[in-house]
Amino acid sequence: SAVISQKPSRDICQRGTSLTIQCQVDSQVTMMFWYRQQPGQSLTLIATANQGSEATYESGFVIDKFPISRPNLTFSTLTVSNMSPEDSSIYLCSVGQGVNYGYTFGSGTRLTVV
Amino acid sequence: QKEVEQNSGPLSVPEGAIASLNCTYSDRGSQSFFWYRQYSGKSPELIMFIYSNGDKEDGRFTAQLNKASQYVSLLIRDSQPSDSATYLCAVRLEASGSARQLTFGSGTQLTVLP
Numbered sequence: 001s002a003v004i005s006q007k008p009s010r011d012i013c014q015r016g017t018s019l020t021i022q023c024q025v026d027s028q029v030t031m032m033f034w035y036r037q038q039p040g041q042s043l044t045l046i047a048t049a050n051q052g053s054e055a056t057y058e059s060g061f062v063i064d065k066f067p068i069s070r071p072n073l074t075f076s077t078l079t080v081s082n083m084s085p086e087d088s089s090i091y092l093c094s095v096g097q098g099v100n101y102g103y104t105f106g107s108g109t110r111l112t113v114v
Numbered sequence: 115q116k117e118v119e120q121n122s123g124p125l126s127v128p129e130g131a132i133a134s135l136n137c138t139y140s141d142r143g144s145q146s147f148f149w150y151r152q153y154s155g156k157s158p159e160l161i162m163f164i165y166s167n168g169d170k171e172d173g174r175f176t177a178q179l180n181k182a183s184q185y186v187s188l189l190i191r192d193s194q195p196s197d198s199a200t201y202l203c204a205v206r207l208e209a210s211g212s213a214r215q216l217t218f219g220s221g222t223q224l225t226v227l228p
Contacts, residue, residue, distance in 0.1 A: 001160075033215055042202060043158070043218040092157055096214065102148055102160040103204075103216055 002027050006093050006106030013083055013113050020079045021109045023093030028073035031096035034066070037108075038089045046091075049076040083113045117141060118205050120219035128227050133190040135222050137203030140184070147179055147186045148204040148216060151197075158202055161188070193226040200224070 003026040013019050023032065032049040047055040047068055055068035070076040080087055093106040120137050127133045137147075146165040150158035164170045164177040164186065176189040190197055200223045204216040 031214060042220045043216075045215050045217070048215055090157075094216075102163045104160065105157040108157045 001101070001104050002029055002095050002097060004093060004095060004104060004106035006109060008109055009107060010110040011112070013111065015084050015113055017083055018079055018081045019083065019111060020077050021091055021093070023076045023078075023095075023106055025074045025095055027097075029095040029097050030073070031103075032070060032076045033094045033096075033103075034068060034076075034078045035092040035094060035105075036089050037092060043092065046078070049078075080111065083111075085113045087111065088113045117217050118203055118219035120201075120203050120222050122220055122222060124223040124225055126225045126227055127193050129193060129195060131193050131226075133193045133197065133224055133226070135188040135190075135201050135203075135224065137186045137188075137219055138184055139186070139203075139205045141205070141207055142181075142184065143207055144184075144205045145208040146206040147177070148206070149175075149177060149188045150202040150204060150218075152200045152202055152221070154199075161201075190224075193224075195226045195228050198225045 005024040007022045034046040035043040036046055037043050045058050046061045047057040049055050049068050049070040051070045067079045091109045094103050096103045118139050148163040149161045151161050152158045162172050162177050164179045167179050170177045174191045178187045200221040202221045203219040206216050
């Protein structure tokens with residue numbers, strides 16, 4: 001399965017600032033996703049990162065707040081913009097390589113907004 | 115109704131026993147089903163996935179799928195204290211034009227008692 005490097009692993013940020021999270025995969029993958037996991041909760045899909053085009057956002061998530069880039073098949077970034085304490089969460093990158101394979105997760109970014 | 119439902123637990127079993135984790139889903143079009151294990155403070159780790167009715171075995175783990183009943187389960191035989199974690203059920207709806215993202219249940223917390 002693909003190996004994912006996600007950075008940073010954690011950060012403490014001031015409200016009103018932005019943080020960009022990077023996801024680097026060791027092989028080309030067809031599907032890349034960004035999830036959020038709030039404390040004690042399950043995973044919620046933020047968006048699908050599309051290579052060479054705008055990301056596809058889920059209900060409740062907007063591009064102005066969570067801009068996503070995917071310049072190629074091995075790399076994506078998620079930015080959390082104009083942060084508030086409610087954005088404190090774990091953010092996870094996930095990749096899929098096809099219908100006969102499972103989906104792999106990065107190690108996550110633990111974000112605390114103060 | 116939630117799309118993917120799991121008993122939140124917590125579920126406790128003695129060491130060496132069989133742990134049974136259950137999951138139901140609402141969308142009859144769902145095609146693939148995944149079980150993830152998540153240790154506290156870590157990202158989800160894929161245990162196995164299944165897409166055909168019946169049983170699929172991998173070591174001490176067996177996934178069971180019944181599409182007619184919209185039910186998928188995970189059995190863990192000879193449970194070990196190291197199996198203590200939160201188990202997440204995820205479902206993929208494969209449709210034309212779909213990005214094939216996963217929808218997660220809320221997770222079941224399992225504790226294996228020595």
